[in-house]
Amino acid sequence: MTEPVSAPADVLVIFGITGDLARKMTFRSLYRLERRGLLDCPIVGVALDDWSVSTLRDRAREAIEAGGEPIDEQVFGRFAQRLSMVSGDFADPKTYDRVAKAIEGTHTPVFYLEIPPSLFGLVVENLARANLTTRARVAVEKPFGHDLPSARELNRKLRAVLEEWQIYRIDHFLGKEPAMDIMFLRFANSVFEPLWNRDRIHCVQLTMAENFGVEDRGSFYDPVGALRDVVQNHLLQLIGLFAAEPPSVAGADGVRDKRVEVFRAIPSLDPTHYVRGQYDGYTSIEGVKPNSQTETFAALRLEIDNWRWSGVPFFLRAGKGLPVRATEIRAIFKRPPKLAFTASTYDANELVLRIDPRAGANLVVQAKEPGANRTRTVDLSVIFAEELGEAPEPYERLLYDVMHADSSQFARQDGVEETWRIVQPLLDAPPAVQPYPRGSWGPPGAAKLVAGYPGWREPWL
Numbered sequence: 001m002t003e004p005v006s007a008p009a010d011v012l013v014i015f016g017i018t019g020d021l022a023r024k025m026t027f028r029s030l031y032r033l034e035r036r037g038l039l040d041c042p043i044v045g046v047a048l049d050d051w052s053v054s055t056l057r058d059r060a061r062e063a064i065e066a067g068g069e070p071i072d073e074q075v076f077g078r079f080a081q082r083l084s085m086v087s088g089d090f091a092d093p094k095t096y097d098r099v100a101k102a103i104e105g106t107h108t109p110v111f112y113l114e115i116p117p118s119l120f121g122l123v124v125e126n127l128a129r130a131n132l133t134t135r136a137r138v139a140v141e142k143p144f145g146h147d148l149p150s151a152r153e154l155n156r157k158l159r160a161v162l163e164e165w166q167i168y169r170i171d172h173f174l175g176k177e178p179a180m181d182i183m184f185l186r187f188a189n190s191v192f193e194p195l196w197n198r199d200r201i202h203c204v205q206l207t208m209a210e211n212f213g214v215e216d217r218g219s220f221y222d223p224v225g226a227l228r229d230v231v232q233n234h235l236l237q238l239i240g241l242f243a244a245e246p247p248s249v250a251g252a253d254g255v256r257d258k259r260v261e262v263f264r265a266i267p268s269l270d271p272t273h274y275v276r277g278q279y280d281g282y283t284s285i286e287g288v289k290p291n292s293q294t295e296t297f298a299a300l301r302l303e304i305d306n307w308r309w310s311g312v313p314f315f316l317r318a319g320k321g322l323p324v325r326a327t328e329i330r331a332i333f334k335r336p337p338k339l340a341f342t343a344s345t346y347d348a349n350e351l352v353l354r355i356d357p358r359a360g361a362n363l364v365v366q367a368k369e370p371g372a373n374r375t376r377t378v379d380l381s382v383i384f385a386e387e388l389g390e391a392p393e394p395y396e397r398l399l400y401d402v403m404h405a406d407s408s409q410f411a412r413q414d415g416v417e418e419t420w421r422i423v424q425p426l427l428d429a430p431p432a433v434q435p436y437p438r439g440s441w442g443p444p445g446a447a448k449l450v451a452g453y454p455g456w457r458e459p460w461l
Contacts, residue, residue, distance in 0.1 A: 004165040005135045009110040009403040010041050011103045015090065015123055016114035017045030017056070021141065026114065027063040029395035034079040035072065036392075038400055043082045044102050046095070050087045057083055090115070090123055096130040103132075110403055112139045121157030128161045139168040139402045142233055143224075144411065147427055148420040155413050168402045169411040173234040175394035175401075178359035178384065180409065182241045182329070183255075185353070185361065192351075195333070197308045202348060203453045204242070205330045206235055208318040212325070213279060213438065214296065218287030226298040227276075227426060230318045236263065236419045237411070238355070239314060242329055243304055252408040256415065263418035265306040271429045273301040277443040278433040279321035293433050296320045299446040300426070315450055321438035326459035327355040347377055352460045359384045359391070362460050381460075 014026065022045075033039040045056055057080045065071060086102050088095030103109055111127060113120055120140055127133050140158070145151030158167055173179055186192055195201070208230055214221045221229070240259035247254035277297030283290055297319030304314065333349040350364040362381040369376040385391065392400070401409060434443035441456065450456060 004163075004405070005108055005137070006405040007108045008040075008405070009108050009137070011044060011106040011109045012041055012112060012399075012403060013044045013046060013099060013103060013109055014112045014114060015046045017085075018047040018049040018051060018059070019114055021114045023059070023063045024067070025395045026112075026399070027060045028067040028069050029393060029399055031060075031064045031069060031076065031079050032393065032396045033400055034082075035075045039079070039082070041082070041403065042084065042103075044084050044086060044099070046086045046088070046090075046099060048087065048089055051085050053083065053085050056085045090119055090126070093126060093129065096126045096132070099127075100130050100132060107135060109136045110139065111136055112399070112402070114141060117141075117143060117145070117154060120154065121160075124158060124161045133161060133166070137166050137168060137402055137405065138162055139170055139398075139410075141170050142411075143228065144169055144233075144416045145420065146224075146228060148417060148424050151416055151420050155416075159413075164413060165407070167413070168407055169413075169416065170398055171233050171237055171411050172394040172398065173355075174237055174409040174411070175398040176355055176359075177391040177397070178353065178355045179238060179241060181359070181361075181384065182238070182353060183244065183246075187246050196331075198310055198312050200333055201312055202332050202334045203312060203450075204314045205332065205450075205457060206238060206242075206314065206316045206328070207330070207456070207459055208235060208327045209322040209459060210320045210325055211322055211439075213321045214282065214285055214288070216286070218285040220287075221296075222288045222292055222294050225294040226296055226318050226320070227423060231298050231300070231316060232419050232423045233411075235316050235318060236422065238329060239266075239302075239304075239316075240415070242353075243309055243314075245308070252406060252410075253412075255408045256412045260412065260415045260418060262304060262306075263415055263422065265304050265309075266302055266418075266422050267305060268422055268425050269300060269302055271426055271431055273449065274426050274431060275299040275443060275445040275449055276431055276433045277319065277436045277446070279319075279436055279438045281438065293430075295430075295433050297322075297436060297442040297446070299442065299449055301449055302422070313453060315453070315456075317442065317446060317456065319442050321436075322441060323439055324459055324461060325357065326461060328459050329353045329355070330457055330460075332454050332457075346375060348454065350457070354460060379460075 086098045113123055145154050186196055240262045243262045244258040247258050276295035279296050282296055283292050299317035302314045331351045335348050336346055346366050352362040354360050360383040362379050365378055366375040367378045434445055436443045
């Protein structure tokens, strides 16, 4: 048993630095931290590829430029000087001897595992054998298992070497500024909190729509599907933020305790309230089985059995090949009673919190239509970047947090197990997939899921 180490990292070691995630996200995020003056330690890449330091720096530049980030030569020069490289097989103990030599003299390393989860146990065991884990923090990428038993087995391998405080499980949705905005909007504004309950909210809709397909990722996506890819992790974490009580204590676990309380209050899901879809043409993608039953669309209903939310249904949908790209949470409030001074009927008020793209909030209210004795729907909207300026990107925020020992926006093992427990019945007894054309809002069965409640809203764009 070791005491938590809160000192900032004095070295960042990235296993898998030659991979796709580093090319798409990591290099760019670290460069942005450098530009903001928030990066202050060396970076050591570890990979099987035999790259020289010069090659690593060239690939970093290419990745940053490909991500659309303008290169400031002075900033990049500082960033490039931080980079070094260790090449070797992750199964070879000599690789870890070279890592130890590369970080000799440091005291609080962060090891970031941008590698398949099947290698997590191997790497942390070898790091421990090289005496590198005592004061270390280890960041790991999802997926944290593919069901509840595998999530527990993965945790067993990590905890055989590491304490829970050392493990930082990355779900990049928790690193999105608009996701973090949810709790600030709720609890820092007294106008919202009294409305955030079963007395005022009729239902909640959460949509994650993607207007592209699986494309060239068939071999990755086909064993996974929409439920495992985004619902069990990203969307349930957003529900945790939306529905949580205010933390009663400061610190990371104060925040995470409240998210886990929400998960514990969600009964395991009912497959009869679950709709699976597959867009036309999916099985012709390279890497996809010809008779695949993998869902590219998932819609479901869940309940939260606690005092605040009892009786309020939460409807979730996520899919590929849909009309737009957007992620939003929408609270639909109860309608007001009929008013004597007008014959109008009123649409319900709605509060939309948009996560992607162009994060913002939209309050849908009723106002009197000029010259008439009736109302018209009015949007009171704000785009956060226009009012608040540029926000850190998810990996930029999460990498900074792990280097500074702030685990608030990372998943904890009890939360991971609860979210797998919630969706496990849908994995055990999934309904048949229903086809849907690309560019539609999924299979017809999704509309029946919300019967008796307001129909699915098209995302606010």
